[in-house]
Amino acid sequence: MAEVEFIQKSCPCGFIYMVPESFDSQRQDDHQSFFCPACGSKRYYAQDNEEEELRERLAHIEKSYRYVRASRDRTKARLEHEVRVRTGYQGQAAKLKRQMDAAESADG
Numbered sequence: 564m565a566e567v568e569f570i571q572k573s574c575p576c577g578f579i580y581m582v583p584e585s586f587d588s589q590r591q592d593d594h595q596s597f598f599c600p601a602c603g604s605k606r607y608y609a610q611d612n613e614e615e616e617l618r619e620r621l622a623h624i625e626k627s628y629r630y631v632r633a634s635r636d637r638t639k640a641r642l643e644h645e646v647r648v649r650t651g652y653q654g655q656a657a658k659l660k661r662q663m664d665a666a667e668s669a670d671g
């Protein structure tokens with residue numbers, strides 16, 4: 564039979580007790596409540612365990628990345644629009660210049 568590892572727990576009531584290590588790690592993962600054997604108060608792991616914390620951090624990073632990428636795409640689209648507008652003005656300016664040149668040479 565495999566040896567069971569126990570770890571020490573303490574309750575705010577002052578009672579100190581032992582639970583199997585596997586029980587403790589399961590409660591850390593599932594956040595299910597358990598009860599102090601002395602006072603019967605409900606105990607549970609409220610904090611996220613390391614894996615959940617990393618998962619949340621990753622989700623946050625992915626969200627930031629999507630935001631930055633969307634922002635970049637908007638900036639790129641705006642820049643492309645500005646380039647098209649400028650190209651349009653340059654075309655108009657060139658056309659006006661040709662008309663002026665033509666008018667000047669017609670005047671002789």
Ligand SMILES: [Zn+2]
Nearest residue numbers: 574576599602
């Ligand atoms: Zn207690």
